[in-house]
Amino acid sequence: MTLGLINANPVVHAKKERIARTDYPHADHAVDPLDIYDFVRDIRDPEHPYSLEQLSVLSEESITVDDKLGLILITFTPTVQHCSMATVIGLCLRVKLKHYFPPHYKVDIKVSPGSHADEESVNKQLNDKERVAAALENPNLRQLVDECLYSNEL
Amino acid sequence: MAKPTELTRHIESHVNSSATTADQAASLDAIGFLVKTDALTIESLVKELEMYLTTTDDIVRARGILLLSEVLTRIESKPLSSVTIHSLVEFFKDRLADWKALRGSLVGCLALIRRKGVVGMVTGSDAKSIAQSFLEYLQVQSLGQYDRKLCFELLDCLLQCYFDVVAPLGEHLIYGICEAIDAEKDPDCLMLAFHIVESLGQLNPDPSGLLASFAKDLFDILEAYFPIHFTHPTGGDTPVQIHDLSRALMSAFSAIPLFEPFVIPLLLEKLSSSLPSAQIESLRYLRSCSSKYGAEKIGKYARTIWFSLKNIISAYLGEPDFSFTSAPVYGIGFPENEFVVEALSLLQLLIEQNSSLLVSLIIDDEDFNIIFNIVAPYEKYDSIPVHEQKKLHAVGRILYVTAKTSISSCNAVFQSLFSRIMDNLGFSVSNIDCSANGDIFPSQGVKFGFLYLCIELLAGCMELIAVSKKPAPQYVLEHEKCCTILHNFSTPLFNAFVSVLAVSSDARSHDPDIYIGVKGLQILAMFCLDGFPISISMFTNILKKFMSIIMEDFNKTMLWEAALKALFHIGSSVHKFHESEKAMSYSSLVVEKFVELLSLDDINLPFTLKLEALSVIGMTGTKNMLTVLQGLAGALFGNLSEVHRNLKSLETSVQLLQCYSCKLLPWIHENGCSEDFVVQFAVDIWSQAENCMDFSTPFEGKGLLDAMMKVMKLSVASCSVESQNTIMQKANSVLSSNSNFQLNELDRLSLTPGKYDIPLGDEWILSLFASVVIAVSPKTCIPNIRGLLHLFMKTLLKGVIPVAQALGSMINKLLSKSNDAEISSDLTLEEALDVIFNTKIWFSSTDLLQRCNGTSNGREIVLTDLCLGISNDRSLQINALCGLSWIGKGLLQRGHEKIKDVTMIFLQCLISGSKSVLPLVQDSLESTEEQDLDPSVMKCAADAFRIFMSDSEVCLNKKFHAIVRPLYKQRFFSSMMPIFLQLITKSLSSSSRSSLYRAFAHVVSDTPLIVIRSEAKKLIPVLLDCLSMLTEDIQDGDILYGLLLVLSGILTDKNGREAVTENAHIIINCLIKLMDYPHKMLVRETAIQCLVAMSELPHVRIYPLRTQVLGAISMALDDKKRAVRHEAVKCRQAWASFASRSLRF
Structure with a gap:
């Protein structure tokens, strides 16, 4: 296990208020970034009892959706450059979206450019089907992911 | 011992x-x-x-x-x-x-x-x-x-x-107390400790007494607690809340005037702190202390307090609300803010205590001079920079409070500031005379900022005069400076406000310029004394100005509505303060003018707007309402006589009637006006009814009939019994004078088969009459009731629905024989039922009767046989069924046992085609069993159960004096359920089964949930079959939804759980099917919510179904509606979590 925390003292931001959507009968019901953001904002950080939203790892603007082509792109920003948790965060995002979106969506998860020391390899790892599957086979990793997804420490 | x-x-x-x-x-x-x-x-x-x-x-x-x-x-x-x-x-x-x-x-x-x-x-x-x-x-x-x-x-x-x-x-005691309360931390004890200090202060009022030497020590102990910071969770063991503690400490502070040298500096220091809670507490404490310590002690700090207050007001004051919908009658509306409210009330208290000192502080304040210079160049609100607008608002509020506090402060502020404002606007005392001569103010030169300040001052001054319970006599006010100044400047002010309105555009939804102009005129008109400080001629000028806006500027929606609202406020205040002279000119210039407008066609103002204005003006007071009503009646009857020749007057009449029933009638009812007019109006409609009901095509006048029926129902329902009798007599005389309804010979009249249409005019007269019968109270006497019953029976078979509803209402309200109460009508309920169910209806030809049972002579049949389809005439049968359903509703609501027979008839219609199980219909069965009933007949019979159970808007409700037995729905449900369950299992043909399901669904979805829950076990299987049957037809979407809600009601209940657990498998199958019901989003959403509720069942039972559910939900995740997707996500989480390896933390 790691000795000490990677980012011992992260900056915590305020939570944005959730907007209750008023659904007009003729409103546009296509999937939009806010839909996705609402799902993933509450994922807990692997290290701290704060949500990804609070740590500003994610924002609504960092998510793009193309409903017609079924593409979802999430770009997240690790709190520190050398964050080894980046892959865990990405894994959490992937697992959550896999559960809550129909399989025909193609989900791309990336760290935002310049935010990570090892950007390329992290991106590669996160979007490699085999490696994701392998990672989820690992019971320790799986437990960590589930803790992040279903934690009610927040 | x-x-x-x-x-x-x-x-x-x-x-x-x-x-x-x-x-x-x-x-x-x-x-x-x-x-x-x-x-x-x-x-x-x-x-x-x-x-x-x-x-x-x-x-x-x-x-x-x-x-x-x-x-x-x-x-x-x-x-x-x-x-x-x-x-x-x-x-x-x-x-x-x-x-x-x-x-x-x-x-x-x-x-x-x-x-x-x-x-x-x-x-x-x-x-x-x-x-x-x-x-x-x-x-x-x-x-x-x-x-x-x-x-x-x-x-x-x-x-x-x-x-x-x-x-x-002496000192020993006080020292002991200090020692005891020092560093106390428990909230309960603190409450007592604060109270002890408060008592000490009250018992030692002498400033040079015992406390003098201890004040500092006591204060040092208390000081630490301010501001109270106490985050104890609410509830729990200690009922003490933060505001209790805060109030107790406040009383302790304010009880000892000797604290003054320590408390006030502390509060002032906290007032300028950055902690909002400390600020608001300081404001409250300052107010309490100021009122207790007295003017003299606080006077020392007035300057410092004033500066802090000014800062707080400018920091927290929000954007004013320049819209008329939520504006207060006086002044300008601001969003409610705790800080501003506290600060302003503290300011008001200070002004009351040290009037001259505070007023001079305010008037000489540098910010005021600055703001005067800043706003000088701007002529429109929007051109003033935003941060300057904020300052302007703050200054305005302060002036408003100063003006409204007392006569002396009002005088002072008017004397110095109002004159200055006027100077800036371009009127000085010297040139008043020439502008009073009627020179119109140059339209380009109005400076918005000053007008804004004017409004605040005027509003304050008016509130000062109006809020004091009875207005001071005129001669007193004449000597007050503020009033004389206002009197002198009234003409230029009027001109200024008018010219603001002239240049304003109507581009935006809320326009401060329009607001200021209209509000200014309104305030001027509302100064509540006849003729002073605003003269009557000025008052009429203002009214004329508003009227011209109403007539000409109807394209500027915002301005138009504002003017109307202003006229309404003026009218209400004139009425409220009994200002006779003003009332006269208001009535002649506004109310009568509007009435006149109704009949004038050459004015461009659209008719709907005329009506809106008329109804709003009527609501200013009972007297005005009467004028308005008379005008409306005149216009209506004028138009009614024209309806045949002129399509436009038809439309006009409909609008007039709608306005009467939707706006004026409720107002009359709420404000307790006399009902004379309502009765007379209803009677007059009857007098006109015959003339205007002679349309050649049914569609032209349908709207008119509906409007008339609505007016008639509502008028009758709101009247007393005597008035209802009057209307009823008039209606009856009109009805009986019509030669087509010979009421006395009616039972000899015969129906011609196949020809059921009656002359349109007759149908309408009857419908209108029916609406009277629907709305009367049970005590009202219905003349010639036996003849009426026959007439209604006949016309019911011709498919006139209102008549059927009237028949139901009559049956519902008639007194029963067993009742001891004196019987006002000449017919009892039993007799009436006898007439309805046993009268033989004559037919002029026997062709119609395919078969008949032996007792009939072939030309007469009773109603129940018609319902059972003895004739081969489908439309006749449907009409009979529909009529019977309303009669049945009347019976059901009063809890009469005859409803059983009526229900059996409907059930018979539903099950024919399969072997009957009911004794009642055994004998007639032979005649009907060979043929399957027409689907439309079965649908009609099933819908009868909806009529039985649903609450109707048009008749048989509390508003129309219906007799409603408590729990009648529950009773009906529990008597019907065994029968339905038995019939459904025994029915063989699919068509009768589906009709039974439909009827069952109607009954179940309108029954209170609590009864359903106790029967859940038996109901669930049928309910599920019913749900899957109803998915077949698109038109059944609503009833399907209703039924699904019943199911979800059972699912969420503890008692229902057991029944649900047994049937978990089939319920889930059914819900999964409903999850992709394409026609109604609510059905899909509710189905998924039901599935979430299902996930709470014992895991042993539902675990095997898990994969099936999860598979189905993944389809719903792709639903085209967002709400469904959201529910699907929750559902997925609920079903995935209880079985996955993942841990719940």
Whole structure:
């Protein structure tokens, strides 16, 4: 296990208020970034009892959706450059979206450019089907992911 | 005398520390009861206790003393001799030194001190000795929480009841109190401590007295608590809340004027802190202290307080609301803000206390000069920079409060500032005269900022005059400076406001310029004295201006609505303050003008707007309403006589009627106006009814008929019984004068088969009559009721629905024979039912009857047979069924048993085609069983159950005086359910089964959920079949949804759980099917919510279904509606979590 925390003292931001959507009968019901953001904002950080939203790892603007082509792109920003948790965060995002979106969506998860020391390899790892599957086979990793997804420490 | 053994046992069980608390309490109660009922004297109790009171064992001694004191607490209202009290006091006061057994002595002292005079109270010297030993022995802060609380209570009681005797203790006492409350932290104790300080202050009002030398020390102790910071969770053990504590501390602060040199600087310091809670607390405390300390003491700080207030107001004041919908009658509306409200009320208090000082501070304030210079160049609100707007608003609010506080402050502010504002606007006292001559103000030169300040000042001044209960007599006000100034400037002000309106555009939804212009004129018109300070001619000018806006500027929606609203406020205030002269000109210039407008066609104002204006103006007061109503009636009847020739007057009549029923009638009803007009109006409609109902095509006049029926129903329903009789008589005379309805010979009239259409005019007269019958109360007399019944029966078969509803209402309201009450109508319920169900209806030809049973002669049939389809005429059968359903509803609501027979008829229609199980219909079965019934007939029969169970808007409701038996729906449900369940299992043909399901669904979805839940077990299988049957037809979406809600009601209930668990498998299958019901989003959403509820069932039962559910949900995740997707996500989480490996943290 790691000795000490990677980012011992992260900056915590305020939570944005959730907007209750008023659904007009003729409103546009296509999937939009806010839909996705609402799902993933509450994922807990692997290290701290704060949500990804609070740590500003994610924002609504960092998510793009193309409903017609079924593409979802999430770009997240690790709190520190050398964050080894980046892959865990990405894994959490992937697992959550896999559960809550129909399989025909193609989900791309990336760290935002310049935010990570090892950007390329992290991106590669996160979007490699085999490696994701392998990672989820690992019971320790799986437990960590589930803790992040279903934690009610927040 | 109680037996000593018994007493000893009680005492022992109380003193025994190993006994349970309940035992101890029980023994205490027993001893208390003995003493209370004189079975035991207190002296003998003490003797009995002697050993326990004096033993050297601390624990036993403590329990013993506590026992004695608890007993004393219980007999507070029992008289005791002074000797006894004295010796008890001696005992307890000495025991105060015994710190190991302190609780008992504290409770005992407290119980003694609290005794009231008549039952023997502690003498002064005894009280003093208690106080002395309290001060001598007790180290309050070293005690536990409950003991501290007792100490504080004791101190509080001593101060309250025995202040005269403890006061001589002087410094010793106050020092003791300081020591006791120092560093207290418990909220309960603090409440008491604050109260003790407050009492000290109230009991030592002398500024040079005892407290003088201790004020600083006391304050040092209290200071630490301000502002109260207390985040104890609400609820829990301590009911003390933060605002209780805050209020107690505030009373303590304000009770001692000697605190002034310390408190006010502290509060001022906190006022400028950055913590909002501290700021708001400071404002509240300052207000409380200011009112208690008095003008003189606070005067010193006025300047500092004023600066802080100004800052707070400008910091927190929001954007004003320039819209007329939510505006207050006086002044300008601002969003409610705690800080601003507190600050302004503090300011008002300060002005009341030190009027001249504060006013001069305000007037000479530099910010005011600056703002005057800043706003000078701007002519429109929007051109003023935003931060300057904020300053302007703050200055305006301050002026408003200053003006409304008192006459003197109002005078002062008018004298100095109003004149300055006027100067800036371009009127000076010197040129008033020339502008009064009617020179129109140059339209380009109005400076918005000054007008805004004007409005605030005027609003304040008006509120000052209007809010004082009765307006001061005119001659008094004439001497007031503010009024004379206003009087002098009224003409230029009027011109200024008018010119603002002239240049304003109507581009935006809310326009400050329009708001200011209209509001200004409105305020000028509303100064509530006849003729002063605003003259009557000025008042009429204002009204004329508004009227011209109403007539000409209807394209500028915002301006138009604002003007109308202003006219409404003016009218209401004129009415409220009984200003006779103004009322006259208002009535002639506004009300009558609007009435005139109705009949004028050459004015461009659209008719809907005319009507809106008319109804709004009517609502200003009862007198105006009457004028408006008369005008409306005139216009309506004028138009009604024209309806045949002129399509436009038809439309106009409909609009007039709608306006009457939707806006004016409710107002009349709410405001308790006399109903004379309503009755006369209804009668007049009847007089006109015949002429105007002669349309050649049905579609032209349908709207008119509907509007008339609505007016008729509502008017009748809101009247008293006598008035209803009047209307009923008029209606009846019109009906009977019509040669087409010969009421007396009616039963000889025959129906011609196949030709059921009646002349349109007749149908309408009948429908209108029906609407009267629907709305009358049960006590109203319906003339010639027997003839009417026959007439209604006939027309019912011709498919006139309102008649069927009227018949249902009649049946619902008729008095029963068994009733002792005097029978006002000439027919009882039983007779009426006899007429309905046994009258033979004549047909002019026998062709219609394919078959008939032996008893009939072939040309006459009763209603029930028609319903069962004895004739081969489908439309006749449907009409009969539809009519019968309304009659049935009437019966059902009053709880009459005849409803059973009626229901059987409908059931018979539903099940024909399969073997009947009902005895009633056995005999007629042979004739019908060969043929399957027409689907439309079956649908009609099923819909009858919807009519039975649903609450109708048009008839048979509380508004129309229907008799509604409590729980009739529940009764009907429980009598119908066994029958339905039996029939459904036995029915063979698919069509009758689906009709039965439909009828069942109607009954179930309108029954209160609580009954359904108790029957859940039996219902669920049928319910599920029903749901899957209803998915086949798109038109059944609503009923499907209703039924699904019933299912979800069962699912969420504890009682329903068991039944649900048994059927989990089929319920889930059914819900999964509903999850992709394409026609209604709500159905899909509710189905998924039901699935979530299902996931709470025992896991053993639902685990096998998990994969199936999860598979189905993944489809719903791709739903085209967002709400469904959201529910699907929740559902997925619920179903995935209970079985996955993942842990829940």
